[in-house]
Amino acid sequence: MGVIAPGAARAAEVENLPPVVRDLQSEFKDCASGDTPAYVGRPPVLTARVSDPVEDDRAGYPETFTAEFEIWWSDASGEEQRRSATSSMPLSDRVHRVDLPSDLPADTVISWHVRANDGTANSAWSSEAPGAACRFVIDDQSPAAPVVSSSDYPEETWGAGGVGVYGSFTVDSPSADVVAYEYDFLGGPSGTVRPTTLGGPATIRYVPLDNAPQRLSVHARDRSGRMSGRTDYAFYAKAASAPVSRWKLADAAGSTTATAESGQAARAGRGVAFGGPAPSGTPLASTATLNGSGHGFLTTDAPAVDSGKTFGVGAWVRPAEADRTMTVLSQDTASGTAYSLGLEAGDDAKPSWSFTLGDAKVAGGAPEAGEWAYVLGVYDTETGYAQLFVNGHEVGTKAKATPVAADGAFQIGRVRGKNGYRQRWHGDIGDVRAYDRLVVPREVTGLARRKPELLGHWSFGTAADGVTPETGGGTPLRLAAGASIYQGSDEFCIPDLDPDCTWQPLPLVGDGHLALDGEGGHAVLDAPVVDTGHSFTLGVVARIEDADATRPMTVLSQAGEHTDAFKLRYEPSTSAWQLIMPQRDEAGAPETVVSQVTPPTGSSGQGTQLTIVYDDATDTVKLFADGYTNDGVTAHLANGWTSTGPLQVGRAHTADGWGEHLKGAVDEVQAYAGALRDDDVLGLGNETEPCLCG
The missing domain is CATH 2.60.40.10 (Immunoglobulins)
Structure with a gap:
């Protein structure tokens, strides 16, 4: 019962109402009554919440409650057994609990109820009408293994x-x-x-x-x-099955039919020219070029795949324009289209790739005129979702779809509308595939895989006539004054044992490295080494002595007309290797800065292997140090631009001309067209190129 605070006035004595019990549970299962008891795996914990009734206007005056739990059951002889236990809590509206003893019988229906007391009045037993007794059964036997x-x-x-x-x-x-x-x-x-x-x-x-x-x-x-x-x-599952329909579209120039690797041959309209360009780094030798006219299409007499079940359709494509809606692949029905895969111009003038299935559509990615992309639409009947993948990555938001089975013609380069075919493709298409199963993640990545092409590898082992050779016989790097090839000493000695010995550090990698004096020394190509408007990879090993790490110094750069397209440098204020890539070829253009915190390595170390990976397909740029990235070293860089200046080793453009000359050692410069996978980056920094297998 509540106690009135000293000095408080009351007009009349307030009637004390009995407490309320609710939220009854047996081992955290809600109270079960009637013919369906709760089954528990051990003698349960019984709980109930106790509180003042809402009508009790003495709220604010704390009361101490107790809860009395009573259980009963019939033993093997039919005699009723009863036990009780009381729990207390200091404040109202709290959960009261009792732990039941371990000797309760298993496989027996045990009933229980509870009532509460506030020090003055008891509540009714919870089993009294309109309530009912709670019931449980202890099951002490685990089920058999399935x-x-x-x-x-x-x-x-x-x-x-x-x-x-x-x-x-x-x-x-x-x-x-x-x-x-x-x-x-x-x-x-x-x-x-x-x-x-x-x-x-x-x-x-x-x-x-x-x-x-x-x-x-x-x-x-x-x-x-x-x-x-x-x-x-x-x-053990079988290996993935081949596409049920496939057209490489690598037929000879002048052909009027596309040969099918599987499925039916496709008839080509007069607006299709075979022998077109193929995406580099893929097994494709050529593709088909569609001119966007009413004759620019290929078609079969039957569906490429049953679109009423799980399926996937995809192709390599390169749009000649991106400002109008165009179709890559579609499937006819008697009155329209079962699905279509293509490019959508969009109302906001930002084009996207799209996959439409019935009334559902998934759109995403950023198509660019003249840029190759692998587009793939997948529908999974198990999940009911349609998904779109571009260059091996899911784009857009997957959508619930109702599939449409079709028995009409399969179309390459157009889609059927109410008034005939429309949205005709203008550009190149190659390696069209249709799968009658789920295209699994490894395949999604593999289909879009473009093996990077080695553009140059400079190991700095020798120099003659002011140049150091490219390992494959390509364009050499020219050495400026202050740049030399360091090969160490032919004589090995240990200064601690030989007082006449002068310590000579080993080259970074192999037989030599490029030594730069930090004043004007650098090496340069006669042309750009990578196309910075497309995916590329650059690797280099660099070492700066601790005593020299006091100012910004550039390891690699490649310039445009107004600024460097990229600049890989050491920044002493943060002890970080930085990659700086301006978003446009304009003075003062916004920069994307990617940093890898790595302290300089002294003369006894083998330097740091640094790698730049720009992936035009995902609009991302990464900076690796010794094959690994840390938090904050992946950045977004949309629409990279093509630089025209030569590769510079050891310097960069500044507001005052050439500057940020590197004082240190450089080795193993490797350049690739294409983005190396993370695992492949680990193989850089050696005298041999990494295996870009698979």
Whole structure:
């Protein structure tokens, strides 16, 4: 009962109302009454919330409550057994609990109720009308381990199903009280499936993403929450199947038909010219060029793939223009189009790639005229989502879609509208593929893979007539005054043992490195080494002595008309290697700065291997140090521009002309057209080029 504060006046004595009990739970399961008790895996904790009734206007006067719990059951002889326990809490509106003893019988319906006391009045028992007694059963036996079977992927069977092909796995348990099966596949995913009836089987759907050995692990969980032992199920998927339809579009000039690697040959209109350019770094030798006219198309008499099921369609494309909507691939129906993949100009004048399936559309990416891109549309019947991938990366927001099965013609370079074909493609198309399965992530990346091309490699082992050679016989680097090739000493000695010995450090890599004096020494090509408007990679090994790391110094740069397209330099104020790339070829243009915090390495060290990777497909630029990136070393750089100036080693443009001359050592400059993968970057900095396999 509440105590009135000293000095408080009351007009009349307020009637004390009994407390309220609510939110009853058995082992955190809500109160179950009637014919369906709660099943628990051990003697449960009983809980109830106790508070003053809303009508009690003595609120603000704290009261101390107790809660009396009573349980009862019939033993094996039919005699009723009862026990009780009381819990207390100092304040109102708190949860009261009691722990039940461990000797309670299993597989027996045990009832319970609770009432509360505020020091003056008792509440009614919670079982009194309109309430009811709560009931639980202790289940002290875990369920039996489940049994797993699959006709799609039989256990221990090689070459079943296939990568990208969904299969069903049936899980069942001999125990009759199982309510769920918890599973995980080796490497993911994991989840829970529930049977439709207590103790019944359930089905897990799964798609292998590679043909490595697979393992499914499953536990059964019964209604008390007890888990079974684990069942492991091993299976092996076949390698990914080839496209059901494919046209390389690499036919001879003058051809009127595109040969099919699989599926039907495609008839070409008069606006199609074979023998067009192919994206570098791919196996394609040539492509088809469509002129955007009413005759610029290719078509078959039948669908390329069943669009009513899981499928994927994609191609290498290079638009000749990006300011109008154009179609790469589409599928006819009797009255329209089942799906289309193409370029959408957009109302905001910003073009995007798009994949339309029925009434759903996914749009994203940034097409550019004259730029190659690999575009891929995928629909997954299991998830119901349509997705769009550009250059191996998902773009836009995946969309729920209702697939449209079609039996009409497949179109390359146009789409069917209400009044005939429209949105005709102007540009190049190559390697059109259609898959009747899920295109898995590794394939998505692989289809868009463009193997970088080595443009130059300078190891600085020798010099003659003021130049140092490129390892493959390409354009040499010219050495200015203050730049020399350091090869160390032929005599090896240890100063601590030989007082006449003068320590000579070893070259950074191999037989020599480029030594720069920090005053005017540099090396230069006669032309740009990389096209900075497209994807490129540059690697270099650099070393600065601790005593010299007092001012900004540039390792590599390549200039445009007004500014450097990139500048890789050491910044002493932050002890960081910095990559600076202006967004436009204009004086004072905004800069993208990527930093890799790495202290300089002294004369006993082998320097730092630095790598610039610009990926035009994702509009990102990364700076690696010794093969790794840290937080803050990946930046966004849209629409890179092409520089015209030669590669500079050891200097950069400043407001006062050439400056930021490097005092230090440089070695192993490597330049690639294309963006190296992160794993390939680890192989740079050696005398041999890394293997860019796969």
